[in-house]
Amino acid sequence: MNKLATLHGKRWISRCYSSLSSQSLRVCVVGSGPAGFYTAEKMLKAHQGAEVDIIDRLPTPFGLVRSGVAPDHPETKIVVNQFSRVPLNERCSFFGNVSLGSSVSLSELREMYHVVVLAYGAESDRVLGVPGEDLEGIYSAREFVWWYNGHPDCSDLDPDLKSTDTAVILGQGNVALDVARILLRPTTELAKTDIAEHALASLQESSIRKVYLVGRRGPVQAACTAKELREVLGIKDLYINILESDLSKSAADEEEMKNSRIQRRVYEILSKAARSQPSHPISGQRELHFVFFRRPEKFLHSDDSSGRVTGVRLEKTVLKENSGSGRQSAVGTGQYEDLGCGLVLKSIGYKSVPVDGLPFDHHKGVVPNIRGRVLSNTHTEPLIFENGLYVVGWLKRGPTGIVATNLYCAEETVASISEDLDQGVLTPTLPRPGREGLQQLLDSKGVRFVPFNGWEQIDLKEKSLGSLKNKPREKITRWGELLKAANRESVTEQ
């Protein structure tokens, strides 16, 4: 009781305190993944007069921490504890189920807020551009990851894991390794994670025994990190195949390794695995094959009209040094080989999608920017910036890096905002409607947003569903059910 009184007292003080700052800086962060939350956290800390709203098109926050990080990596998700403290601040509000482009336009946001920071990441995929890419049984790794992580946009993906024993994964980065691990790991282990129910059921019936990880370049250039590599190599009762001949290094490889600790360590782990592997799999054993120096030429299909993929034609490659950069790229040799499979997962990179009124560099797949300040134009001098518009995370620097990369990325963008305020580039002298304006606009459009306590309802429900099955949570994977769970109790107070 006493505690409660204290709490109310503090709230009251807080309200007075915030209303004391006559001119509050209205900030809207679009996207609630790591980049968005780190930005909000740093803005709130750096600017005591700032009011920061975070919008997300999903009813759930945390972006790829929820829908990207693998279910068997619970430690990586601990960062949501830190993120969940951010909206407890009176100056911060979460608006879930609000989509930039349909619920609210970029120009509307820019009118309502002094500062708009775009942190909506990369929700599409790079394409290979080779024939047959649209065949049945070919998915982007992103879709597959969203499916097993219970993203409401991919809950109906239902990839067929029962009519083939072989999957080919194109790419050798961490996402490729995650996907391989989910396909190969004993489902008894996955059953204890927060993997989506539909995915677990499908994996339990999966007939996939062999997984090929295909990379255009060699073991020295593999884009994965040591932790993920060690993990996939350590799967119980798994036969690993790495060709010893692929491990020979050129002078250029040696040079690359000298300059990169991570490449060195990844190469060492791969060589060690190659040396210690048995020559043949035990019958019935699951298999993981690392296929280096191959690039997809086309996808193969059977003559029937099913339109299903039956294999991938791969071209052998060799490495050529790019002049000056020290980097080596793969070039084709004109030699081909076919690899039969019934499932293909393309893990060749995510891609950001622009919205109306946003400068976009289609070649790089990012918003043109300098230290987070959005550029109106990239090709002409002098450089012109979009006043009050900033970018952070994958939309700013492309789809690479780990959760922590966004911490530094957000520091940089927030520092740019602070500098612009300092130097009078940003002049928040005229009040903007901010949060109240957004609420009115959403009301007028009939958009029912999910506040942070709506997410907390979802969270509670998921955890209680999970506890029945000895899982940390059972994710709700349907839009309708998510919204229903969010509104379970009348949510009036933000």
Add this chain to the structure above:
Amino acid sequence: MNMAKFKLAQVGSLLVRELTRGQFTTTIQRRYLQRSYNQYLQSPVSPSPSNYKGISFSVYSHAYNNRHAFSTSASDNGHEEGNQQKEKISVTFIDKGGEETHIKVPVGMSMLEAAHENDIELEGACEGSLACSTCHVIVMDVDYYNKLEDPTDEENDMLDLAFGLTETSRLGCQVIAKPELDGLRLALPAATRNFAVDGHVPKPH
């Protein structure tokens, strides 16, 4: 409870700071010495360390049961009681702006925990479960670095991804106070410098 604590930290920040951190004057002075750039990054109002640490740490360290992960965290009260008997060592943190903070750390406590208890802005995204590199610290003296146990493969995996990695880099959650480390000096990497060109991220395929 956690929430109440947090509100407290948010709200009466100035007040709370006065009350709770009187003894660490260097912490407060440091804030006024920073260059203008850093003023925006280092807030005058960060949640006070005991609040920030919260309940979640102990919960998770239990759940994920990693080697050194906050094995000593227990509860705030636990520390205070234990402090009476426990030996403490002197540790200096050097922040991104070069300002020093001197603290006393009980033997057995990790540098990540010690930093949070003393309002030093060391991130700890995974709360000491060896799943991130945000508590990266640089040991300023090779002799001290050599007194530490070698990093495990798991720690090295995370150090691979740390910004501004040096020969004497460690994760703060894996450096545990022991008597030989008395006088330890740890620097926080100046991560924001050259962020765009500091390419410690996996290369795109």
